[in-house]
Amino acid sequence: MDPRKNLDFVPPSEISETSCRNMSVSQIPDNAPIQPFFDTTGTTTTPMLSAQGTSGDESDDSGSSLDIPQGIPTNTDITQKFVVPEIHEPAYQISANLEEVPKNVRRQATQLADYEFPVHRLATVMKDESKSPLILVACGSFSPITYLHLRMFEMALDAVRDQTRFEVIGGYYSPVSDNYKKAGLAPAHHRVRMCELACERTSSWLMVDAWESLQRTYTRTAVVLDHFNTEVNVKRKGIRTASGKRKGVKIMLLAGGDLIESMGEPNVWLDSDLRHILGRYGCMIVERTGSDVRSFLLSHDIMYEHRHNVLVIKQLIYNDISSTKVRLFIRRNMSVQYLAPSSVTRYIYEHGLYLEPEPVKTVMSERGD
Ligand SMILES: Nc1ncnc2c1ncn2[C@@H]1O[C@H](COP(=O)(O)OP(=O)(O)OP(=O)(O)O)[C@@H](O)[C@H]1O
Numbered sequence: 297m298d299p300r301k302n303l304d305f306v307p308p309s310e311i312s313e314t315s316c317r318n319m320s321v322s323q324i325p326d327n328a329p330i331q332p333f334f335d336t337t338g339t340t341t342t343p344m345l346s347a348q349g350t351s352g353d354e355s356d357d358s359g360s361s362l363d364i365p366q367g368i369p370t371n372t373d374i375t376q377k378f379v380v381p382e383i384h385e386p387a388y389q390i391s392a393n394l395e396e397v398p399k400n401v402r403r404q405a406t407q408l409a410d411y412e413f414p415v416h417r418l419a420t421v422m423k424d425e426s427k428s429p430l431i432l433v434a435c436g437s438f439s440p441i442t443y444l445h446l447r448m449f450e451m452a453l454d455a456v457r458d459q460t461r462f463e464v465i466g467g468y469y470s471p472v473s474d475n476y477k478k479a480g481l482a483p484a485h486h487r488v489r490m491c492e493l494a495c496e497r498t499s500s501w502l503m504v505d506a507w508e509s510l511q512r513t514y515t516r517t518a519v520v521l522d523h524f525n526t527e528v529n530v531k532r533k534g535i536r537t538a539s540g541k542r543k544g545v546k547i548m549l550l551a552g553g554d555l556i557e558s559m560g561e562p563n564v565w566l567d568s569d570l571r572h573i574l575g576r577y578g579c580m581i582v583e584r585t586g587s588d589v590r591s592f593l594l595s596h597d598i599m600y601e602h603r604h605n606v607l608v609i610k611q612l613i614y615n616d617i618s619s620t621k622v623r624l625f626i627r628r629n630m631s632v633q634y635l636a637p638s639s640v641t642r643y644i645y646e647h648g649l650y651l652e653p654e655p656v657k658t659v660m661s662e663r664g665d
């Protein structure tokens with residue numbers, strides 16, 4: 297309904313001070329001026345005015361009425377009680393134990409000597425024998441992991457179900473090691489633990505593999521995918537089907553549009569690695585705001601050659617949470633609630649992560665985010 301046809305409607309520009317004063321609290325429109333809570337001039341003399349306009353001694357002290365602070369004129373016609381808004385403490389102040397490991401979850405070792413490939417959520421038998429088994433691997437910094445990184449896997453799961461004959465039997469994060477010299481990279485053991493917290497507490501199928509993060513030198517993505525292939529197909533001989541056969545598992549890199557576009561930059565990826573990754577494994581690409589994945593696929597020779605092994609996932613609900621921005625918010629003491637799981641944000645605060653300044657160039661990236 298057009299609000300101007302409402303007889304009681306007063307355009308904001310015509311609300312006079314007097315009409316405002318005569319209104320009951322419930323009639324005050326949204327754009328009513330915000331009264332300062334505290335008197336900065338010190339001229340007003342209304343200490344503790346109760347809801348009925350009497351002195352504080354007589355006020356109803358049941359807990360939900362608010363004493364009107366100094367600075368509000370005494371002649372204000374206030375007939376209703378102010379209700380104290382309930383203030384929720386941020387989740388990271390609640391003292392749940394982050395070290396508590398949920399049932400059936402195995403955490404990763406912090407030293408290579410103790411490393412074991414995580415299989416606690418890997419399917420052991422295929423649900424649909426007519427399909428081909430698939431494992432998704434997301435490589436990246438995850439400094440820190442955000443809800444976008446978690447959503448990527450769910451988007452991929454839907455795309456695989458709808459558009460392919462594959463069955464996803466597992467999903468892994470492989471955080472990069474400390475040797476990947478990127479601004480804002482928290483120590484690897486922290487990034488692994490944050491990914492673990494996010495997976496343990498928000499997902500029923502995602503896992504974290506610390507192998508790459510535990511290497512002494514930087515490991516190229518092609519080698520990381522080979523490691524997954526060795527663990528799953530060579531050591532574990534793939535996956536069993538309901539009829540007792542074994543099938544080899546396809547391993548695919550799950551990445552965002554920006555990572556794929558970096559494949560066109562000089563001296564970042566070896567051509568032989570790109571052929572290995574796209575030819576032998578394959579890639580699922582989540583479109584990212586600011587990156588034109590389809591045009592890039594068309595223009596890049598190696599990508600185009602292997603286009604049948606690449607699946608582009610359209611983001612139907614755009615989500616562009618970036619780890620860089622989360623780090624910036626932490627440094628500026630701004631809220632990061634609902635950008636990353638609360639277990640992750642609590643971990644960040646408890647370990648004092650992301651407080652050091654970062655080069656402005658990193659924060660104001662070319663994507664313009
Ligand atoms: N908004 C996004 N949309 C699609 N993919 C994304 C998005 N953000 C990150 N990714 C993908 O997630 C993977 C891991 O990315 P990464 O850890 O670098 O996150 P990031 O948020 O881009 O971090 P940073 O801001 O530090 O660069 C990469 O494949 C990256 O392309």
Ligand SMILES: NC(=O)c1ccc[n+]([C@@H]2O[C@H](COP(=O)(O)O)[C@@H](O)[C@H]2O)c1
Pocket residue numbers: 435436437438472476478515516517518555558564565566569
């Ligand atoms: N030559 C390579 O194998 C190569 C080059 C650039 C990035 N990468 C990988 O891509 C990922 C990029 O992550 P970021 O988006 O956090 O920079 C990392 O896992 C990194 O190891 C691999």
